[in-house]
Amino acid sequence: MSTDPKRSAPAPADTTDTSTRAEGDSPPSIRDVARRANVSVATVSRAFAEPGLVRHETLQRVLAIADELRYRPSRAARSLTTGKTGNIGVVVPDLGNPFFPAILKGAQARAREADYAVFLADSEENPRLEIELVRAMAKQVDGVVLCSSRLKEPQLQQLRRDTTLVLLNRRVRGASGVLLDSAGGMRQAVEHLVAIGHRRIAFLSGPAQSWSNRERRRGLRAGSRGRQLETLEFGPFAPTFEAGQHAADLTVAADVTAVIAYNDLMALGVLSRLADRGIQVPGEMSVVGFDNIPMAGMATPHLTTVALPLELSGRVAIELLVEQLAHPGSGTHEQMLDAQLIVRASTAPPRNDLRSGLRPVNAEPSEPTTAA
Amino acid sequence: MSTDPKRSAPAPADTTDTSTRAEGDSPPSIRDVARRANVSVATVSRAFAEPGLVRHETLQRVLAIADELRYRPSRAARSLTTGKTGNIGVVVPDLGNPFFPAILKGAQARAREADYAVFLADSEENPRLEIELVRAMAKQVDGVVLCSSRLKEPQLQQLRRDTTLVLLNRRVRGASGVLLDSAGGMRQAVEHLVAIGHRRIAFLSGPAQSWSNRERRRGLRAGSRGRQLETLEFGPFAPTFEAGQHAADLTVAADVTAVIAYNDLMALGVLSRLADRGIQVPGEMSVVGFDNIPMAGMATPHLTTVALPLELSGRVAIELLVEQLAHPGSGTHEQMLDAQLIVRASTAPPRNDLRSGLRPVNAEPSEPTTAA
DNA sequence: ACATTTTCTGCAAGCGGTTTCATCTTCCTC
DNA sequence: GAGGAAGATGAAACCGCTTGCAGAAAATGT
Numbered sequence: 135m136s137t138d139p140k141r142s143a144p145a146p147a148d149t150t151d152t153s154t155r156a157e158g159d160s161p162p163s164i165r166d167v168a169r170r171a172n173v174s175v176a177t178v179s180r181a182f183a184e185p186g187l188v189r190h191e192t193l194q195r196v197l198a199i200a201d202e203l204r205y206r207p208s209r210a211a212r213s214l215t216t217g218k219t220g221n222i223g224v225v226v227p228d229l230g231n232p233f234f235p236a237i238l239k240g241a242q243a244r245a246r247e248a249d250y251a252v253f254l255a256d257s258e259e260n261p262r263l264e265i266e267l268v269r270a271m272a273k274q275v276d277g278v279v280l281c282s283s284r285l286k287e288p289q290l291q292q293l294r295r296d297t298t299l300v301l302l303n304r305r306v307r308g309a310s311g312v313l314l315d316s317a318g319g320m321r322q323a324v325e326h327l328v329a330i331g332h333r334r335i336a337f338l339s340g341p342a343q344s345w346s347n348r349e350r351r352r353g354l355r356a357g358s359r360g361r362q363l364e365t366l367e368f369g370p371f372a373p374t375f376e377a378g379q380h381a382a383d384l385t386v387a388a389d390v391t392a393v394i395a396y397n398d399l400m401a402l403g404v405l406s407r408l409a410d411r412g413i414q415v416p417g418e419m420s421v422v423g424f425d426n427i428p429m430a431g432m433a434t435p436h437l438t439t440v441a442l443p444l445e446l447s448g449r450v451a452i453e454l455l456v457e458q459l460a461h462p463g464s465g466t467h468e469q470m471l472d473a474q475l476i477v478r479a480s481t482a483p484p485r486n487d488l489r490s491g492l493r494p495v496n497a498e499p500s501e502p503t504t505a506a
Numbered sequence: 507m508s509t510d511p512k513r514s515a516p517a518p519a520d521t522t523d524t525s526t527r528a529e530g531d532s533p534p535s536i537r538d539v540a541r542r543a544n545v546s547v548a549t550v551s552r553a554f555a556e557p558g559l560v561r562h563e564t565l566q567r568v569l570a571i572a573d574e575l576r577y578r579p580s581r582a583a584r585s586l587t588t589g590k591t592g593n594i595g596v597v598v599p600d601l602g603n604p605f606f607p608a609i610l611k612g613a614q615a616r617a618r619e620a621d622y623a624v625f626l627a628d629s630e631e632n633p634r635l636e637i638e639l640v641r642a643m644a645k646q647v648d649g650v651v652l653c654s655s656r657l658k659e660p661q662l663q664q665l666r667r668d669t670t671l672v673l674l675n676r677r678v679r680g681a682s683g684v685l686l687d688s689a690g691g692m693r694q695a696v697e698h699l700v701a702i703g704h705r706r707i708a709f710l711s712g713p714a715q716s717w718s719n720r721e722r723r724r725g726l727r728a729g730s731r732g733r734q735l736e737t738l739e740f741g742p743f744a745p746t747f748e749a750g751q752h753a754a755d756l757t758v759a760a761d762v763t764a765v766i767a768y769n770d771l772m773a774l775g776v777l778s779r780l781a782d783r784g785i786q787v788p789g790e791m792s793v794v795g796f797d798n799i800p801m802a803g804m805a806t807p808h809l810t811t812v813a814l815p816l817e818l819s820g821r822v823a824i825e826l827l828v829e830q831l832a833h834p835g836s837g838t839h840e841q842m843l844d845a846q847l848i849v850r851a852s853t854a855p856p857r858n859d860l861r862s863g864l865r866p867v868n869a870e871p872s873e874p875t876t877a878a
Numbered sequence: 879a880c881a882t883t884t885t886c887t888g889c890a891a892g893c894g895g896t897t898t899c900a901t902c903t904t905c906c907t908c
Numbered sequence: 909g910a911g912g913a914a915g916a917t918g919a920a921a922c923c924g925c926t927t928g929c930a931g932a933a934a935a936t937g938t
Contacts, residue, residue, distance in 0.1 A: 160589075161645075163924055174888045179926060189886060189934095204667075208645050210582040210591065211924035214893045217532075219582065221646075224626075229611040230800070232604065239601040242628045246639075251646065254596075254626040256614045267618075273533075273580050274593075274623065295576075375804055402804045409806045428602070429801040432747055432774050434781045535894055546918045551896060561916055583894035586923045 162203040171199045182207050222455060223253040223271040223278035223297075225264060231373070231399070232427040233444065237281055237302065240448025248456045250276075261285050265293065272296040276459050279451045280304070282346070300455040302447060304345050310454045310466040312447050316346045316424070319440035319473025320353025323394055323422045326438075326475055328361055331483040332392040332420065336385045338378070338404070339369030340396030347396060350424065354394070366390060371400065378403020386413065391484035392420035398427045398439055405433055405480065416482035426476055435479035443471045534575040543571045554579050594827060595625040595643040595650035595669075597636060603745070603771070604799040605816065609653055609674065612820025620828045622648075633657050637665065644668040648831050651823045652676070654716065672827040674819060676717045682826045682838040684819050688718045688796070691812035691845025692725025695766050695794045698810075698847055700733055703855040704764045704792065708757045710750070710776070711741030712768030719768060722796065726766070738762060743772065750775020758785065763792065763856035770795035770802045770811055777805055777852065788854035798848055807851035815843045 168175040173196060180187045181196040188196070199205075213219040222245050226234040238254070245252045253271055257264035261284045268278055277298035283290060290306050293299060301311040327335055337354050340347040347370070358365050368384050371377035378400035385393045385404070395401035401423030408415050415421055415435055423430055426441035450469055458466070540547040545568060552559045553568040560568070571577075585591040594617050598606040610626070617624045625643055629636035633656045640650055649670035655662060662678050665671060673683035699707055709726050712719040719742070730737050740756050743749035750772035757765045757776070767773035773795030780787050787793055787807055795802055798813035822841055830838070 165924080175925075176888060176890095176927080177886085179924095180887090183926075187886075192886080206641070206645050208586075208924055210585045210646060211893090212926070213582045214580075214586060214895085214924080215926040217893085229607045229614065232607070232800075235601045235604070235607040235610075238607075238626070239628060242601065242626060243630075246627070251643065252626055254610070254614060254624055255618070256611060258615075269578070271623065273578050274582060375800070402801070406804055406806065406808075428604075428747070429774070429804070432778055432801070433804070434778065434806040537894080547895075548897080548918060548920095549916085551894095552917090555896075559916075564916080580894055583923090584896075586894080586925090587896040589923085 162205045164205075164207065167196065167200050167203060167205050170203065171196045179207075218459075219274055219276050220250055221253055221275040222250045222452065223255065223268070223275040224281065225255045225257055225267055225271075225278060225283075226281045227257050227259045227264075227284055229256045232429070233397070233425055234281060236427070236444035237448035237451075240445035241279060241452050242448075243445075244449040244452040248452065250452070250456070253278075257284070259284060261289070265289060268293050269296055277455045279448075279455060281451075282344070284343070298455065298458060300451050300458070302451045305468065308466060310458055310468065312450045312454060312469045312471060314346065314442045314444075314447055315470050315473045316349040316440075316442070317353030317356065319424065319442065319475065320350045320394070321357035322473070322475035323424075323438075323440055324354060324357030324361075324363070326477060326481065327392045327394075327420065327422070328358075328363055330420075330481065333362060333484075334364040334366070334390045335392040335394060336366045336368055336388060336390040338371055338381045338385070338393060338395045338400055339367055340371065340373045340400075342370040350396065369396070371396065373397050373399055375399050375403040375406070378405075379407040382407035382411075386411070386419070390419075392422065392481065394422040394424070396424060398423035398425045398430045398437065401437055401439065401480075402429065402433055405435075405437065409434075416480050417485065420481040420484070422481060430476075431478065433480075438478045438481040439476055441474045441476045443473075447471055534577045536577075536579065539568065539572050539575060539577050542575065543568045551579075590831075591646055591648050592622055593625055593647040594622045594824065595627065595640070595647040596653065597627045597629055597639055597643075597650060597655075598653045599629050599631045599636075599656055601628045604801070605769070605797055606653060608799070608816035609820035609823075612817035613651060613824050614820070615817075616821040616824040617828075620824065622824070622828070625650075629656070631656060633661070637661060640665050641668055649827045651820075651827060653823075654718070656715065658715075670827065670830060672823050672830070674823045677840065680838060682830055682840065684822045684826060684841045684843060686718065686814045686816075686819055687842050687845045688721040688812075688814070689725030689728065691796065691814065691847065692722045692766070693729035694845070694847035695796075695810075695812055696726060696729030696733075696735070698849060698853065699764045699766075699792065699794070700730075700735055702792075702853065705734060705856075706736040706738070706762045707764040707766060708738045708740055708760060708762040710743055710753045710757070710765060710767045710772055711739055712743065712745045712772075714742040722768065741768070743768065745769050745771055747771050747775040747778070750777075751779040754779035754783075758783070758791070764794065764853065765791065766794040766796075768796060770797045770799045770809065773809055773811065773852075774801065774805055777807075777809065781806075788852050789857060792853040792856070794853060802848075803850065805852075810850045810853040811848055813846045813848045815845075819843055 164175045164178050168178045177188055178196055181193055185193055209220055224238060224241050242252055253275055255267040257267055264285060271278055279300045279302060281302040283301060283304050287306060294309060299309045301309055303314055305311055354365060366388055368381055371381055373396055378395060382404040393404055395404055401421050404421050405415060408419055413419055423437050423439035426439045430437040430439045454467055536547045536550050540550045549560055550568055553565050557565055581592055596610060596613050614624055625647055627639040629639055636657060643650055651672045651674060653674045655673060655676050659678060666681060671681045673681055675686055677683055726737060738760055740753055743753055745768055750767060754776040765776055767776055773793050776793050777787060780791060785791055795809045795811035798811045802809040802811045826839055
């Protein structure tokens with residue numbers, strides 16, 4: 135029952151006894167455990183790293199002592215010899231944007247499952263800082279996940295020299311990446327609006343250099359092609375609530391019946407501004423967002439939006455990275471995750487008394503409503 | 507212009523030349539730099555750690571070579587001898603709760619300023635996991651910031667043996683902490699409601715074991731004491747949007763004219779549910795939230811809420827930790843950050859035709875409205 | 879019982895830095 | 909110009925752990 139059966143000798147008051155250093159000291163090292171267990175440090179090391187290599191009986195003893203001493207191998211020391219740190223870095227442009235915590239959550243969870251710890255850094259949308267952060271991390275991580283990088287391609291290629299990179303929401307030659315199918319989501323949104331009768335819609339463009347913005351615009355064009363639909367583009371805007379409020383007025387003036395915003399934050403801004411002006415949503419204006427951040431479902435009216443598998447994307451990014459670290463030889467992979475339109479209360483057929491004079495007719499020319 | 511001027515010799519195909527190892531190899535170590543600069547490793551080490559100790563001329567040379575080789579000292583190796591890792595851990599209960607990314611943002615920024623890197627972990631509201639995460643981190647960090655810990659006091663005391671702890675939103679003997687003055691904020695909220703005529707209000711209680719919930723209840727009692735005010739308490743609830751929706755119905759049934767929710771998420775849930783039921787806010791019911799998360803100002807109607815200096819609290823937590831690491835002797839500090847009520851559109855005087863029959867009269871008995 | 883494998887375990891050499899101590903220069907000072 | 913202080917550098921011993929290699933122990937075959 136006592137902590138240490140060996141210590142049955144009477145009153146070992148002297149704590150300066152070198153052979154059995156008391157635990158009040160600095161945290162126990164592998165040597166402390168080895169000494170107490172009467173084995174070499176090598177055996178202790180193996181007990182933790184490769185338990186199969188040590189005799190069962192010995193293993194038990196070592197583990198017991200280690201536990202008693204509250205010993206935990208130092209990852210720093212381990213990484214020194216193995217070259218692996220067991221850490222993964224994640225860099226996001228702005229933690230204030232709900233988009234990223236969601237990704238982070240998935241990444242964090244998956245990393246822990248794979249027994250990796252995660253370093254977090256917020257680049258504050260600043261490319262220079264982003265580079266600096268990755269380079270600073272490089273020495274302490276096995277690889278980093280770069281979310282929605284604001285960097286130019288050559289800069290990213292540079293960074294690849296410092297560490298293994300996995301990109302999220304960005305495609306770059308030679309690096310693995312997970313992509314969210316924004317274009318597909320946009321196509322769904324457009325189809326939805328066309329289906330319920332909209333003929334003139336606006337898109338609020340996000341940051342110009344953003345990959346996902348380009349993708350969304352591409353999806354917009356693809357979705358409207360061949361359809362009886364007029365699309366207007368505004369922006370580029372910062373992807374913020376405030377920008378959405380600002381943009382709302384522009385869309386009203388432009389006489390459209392529906393708006394698709396670059397992201398939910400902006401869509402929420404649009405909603406807010408329209409509410410302030412007394413303009414009915416979806417009665418007078420339909421609004422579609424992007425990302426399906428938690429608050430999208432909480433807004434009034436509940437926001438129709440394109441759901442991106444955010445948390446999943448974080449998980450997949452880590453998976454790609456871990457896989458690549460395990461098999462450095464194998465090439466890079468790219469994974470596309472599907473978006474999905476979530477229809478809620480902020481979209482509805484436009485009123486008939488549109489100022490634009492268009493009647494909500496079926497757009498599909500191939501569909502023979504009347505007989506041939 | 508070429509990468510390495512020294513390599514002007516024709517076709518150096520043989521890369522096995524030991525003296526001038528090409529950079530295609532593993533990352534350069536301190537020894538590589540020392541060799542190229544014709545100094546000992548000690549000098550290189552000093553050049554980075556204690557530049558004042560090396561002659562200016564030598565310093566320049568070493569730094570130049572280091573730069574050319576893209577050398578960066580390994581923190582892992584350094585920490586091995588110094589005992590300091592230069593890392594700080596941050597543990598949050600749930601990244602999905604917007605409360606925490608905000609704190610994280612401040613913490614991250616301040617940590618970087620102090621040249622610390624941050625480890626992030628999400629405990630998923632799970633105490634056991636929380637303990638495990640802290641203990642796992644302990645070896646790689648100099649200290650950890652524990653946000654809104656879900657642990658009991660003795661467990662926290664246990665963890666203090668593993669690493670330096672700073673608590674956010676929690677008070678514990680022997681550990682530094684930063685507290686958000688929830689009680690004060692609550693008092694402001696109550697005063698506000700009383701001032702505009704409410705006489706019967708509900709509080710939606712959060713997680714039972716949460717320190718901030720206890721504080722908020724305390725503030726509620728303190729704020730209502732001596733006032734002509736009836737307070738009802740519901741819960742405890744999970745601090746979620748859905749719980750707020752649920753609670754909304756209860757408050758309506760309880761015939762109160764105003765609700766104060768444990769946090770914004772719940773308040774938003776209340777708003778949403780009331781809107782769904784066609785109950786006017788603030789006409790028929792006033793709603794107050796807590797935290798002032800970004801979406802509070804985006805809701806319809808804009809939510810009156812108690813703003814907590816979230817990002818600041820993250821910064822302060824790191825500051826406390828860094829300070830304590832710098833002066834291990836000095837005792838622990840506790841810092842209280844003020845809350846501030848932000849009055850927006852979700853609160854207004856109650857209607858006169860209240861079912862409860864109370865007239866919105868001035869509550870201050872000392873104020874002589876009519877002549878003495 | 880003895881030779882051979884097969885398992886375990888220990889020795890010792892690093893991994894990439896830091897730091898103490900000693901050595902060698904310089905630069906003053908008298 | 910000798911003695912000494914101050915400044916700059918290097919040699920080497922770690923820090924806590926992993927791992928190749930070799931010897932010891934246990935298991936196996938004959």
